[in-house]
Amino acid sequence: MDHSSNDTESPEGRRGFLRCMAMAGAGTLWLMKGGVLQAHGLADGNAGTAVPDATFSFVQVSDSHIGFHKEPNMDVAGSFRDCLARATHQRxxxxxxxxxxxxxxxxxxxxxxxxxxxxRDSGAPHTLYVPGEHDVIGDNGAEFFKRFGEKQADGGWYSFDHRGVHFVGLINVLNLKAGGLGFLGPDQLAWLKKDLASLSASTPLVVFAHMPLWNLYESWGWGTDDSAEAMTYMKRFGSVTVLNGHVHQVQQKVEGTVTFHTARSTAYPQPAPGVGPGPGPLKDIVAGSLKHYLGVREVRHVRGAQTLAIAEEALA
Incomplete structure (x- = not known):
């Protein structure tokens, strides 16, 4: 769908876009092989057996926005609770x-x-976090980092290895650039270069941050000002998966061996890039359909291959 067309700017075009999003919310299993995504609907007969040899899985949740009390979601705590329950009861x-x-x-x-x-109440497994711009209001993230931060680096960024996959958590919501673009900064970029330097190019990478690490829609601040330098450190790897939030919808891009994914929010959707006057909670949703736009992402590492299988699951 061409989000820049006049049709999508009109009320009917926007409703059409919402219908497309609702249908997409039925869920898709993504198999990533050599930087190319292959899609399988979760309702397909073979979807449940598409990755029987997965060595492990993890779940991404994003943008819970606890404290938000407006349309279209007056109970963001309830929808976050539902998403956590869905996340902890995967196959x-x-x-x-x-x-x-x-x-x-x-x-x-x-x-x-x-x-x-x-x-805690959800019984969720170990949970790791990076902050969004809403988590650093007023105190530059002090409260967030005290409660949810990892202690590896002074700036809050960190990495870890899990069953042959290297994970990197980046911070791009401090010192935002003009227009609200994310920013990594020279200290974090130097750390990232050093962190990746000793790894074999065959090591699968999963990089996660809040704002997109590609310029999805610059005029709305949907990107990161200095992400291009970060990408130069990653392009030698055979499999790189980048997970972000912020835009409250599924958007994807492939650049060589790097695949970018943005996630649904557990709180409320936002408009498609360039549709309407700007970002913000999407309010003109058909009554009863909110859960089509909220959900979680499951990621599985497949034994013996540089492959990550990605399944999108909406609450509805």
Whole structure:
């Protein structure tokens, strides 16, 4: 669908786009091989057996925005609870959960308290976090990093290895650039270069941050100002998967061996890039259809191959 066309700017065109999003919300299993994604509907007969030899899986959740109390979702805590329940009851229990930012809406202590309580109550496996711009309001992320940060680097970024896959959590919501673009900064880029330098090019990479690490729609701040330099450190690897939040919808891009994915929010959807006057909660949703736009992502590592299988699952 051409999001820049006049048809999508009209009310009828926008409703058509929403219908397309709702249908897509039925779920898709993505197999990544050599930088090319192959799609299988979750309802397909072979979808459940597409990755029987997966060595492990993890789940991405994003943009829970605890503290938001407006249309189209007056109960973001409830929808986050539902997403956590979905995440922890996959076909096989995930090894961990990645939350890619905007845990809260206004960075208030009671909002962070609610996030922590909901995760504990869900029985979720170990959960790792990176902040969104809504998590660093007023204190440059001090409250977030105290509660949810990893202690590897002064700036809050970190990496870890899990069953042959190298994971990197980046921070791109501090010192935002003009127009609201994300920013990594020279210190983090130097750390990233050093972190990746000793790895074999055959090591699968999973990189996660809040704002997209590709310029999805610059005029809305949907990108990262200095992400191109980060990509120069990753392009030698045979399999790189980049997971982001921020835009509250599934968008994908492939550049060589790097595949970019943005995630649904657990709170509310946003318009497609360039559709309407700007980003923000998408309110003109057909009554009762909100759960078509909210969901989780399951990622599986497949034994013996540089392949990550990605399944999108909506709450509806």
């Amino acid at each position: 096989s229990r995930p090894d961990f959960i990645l939350h890619t930012g905007d845990l809260t809406h206004l960075s208030r202590p009671e909002e962070f308290d609610t996030v922590a309580q909901l995760v």
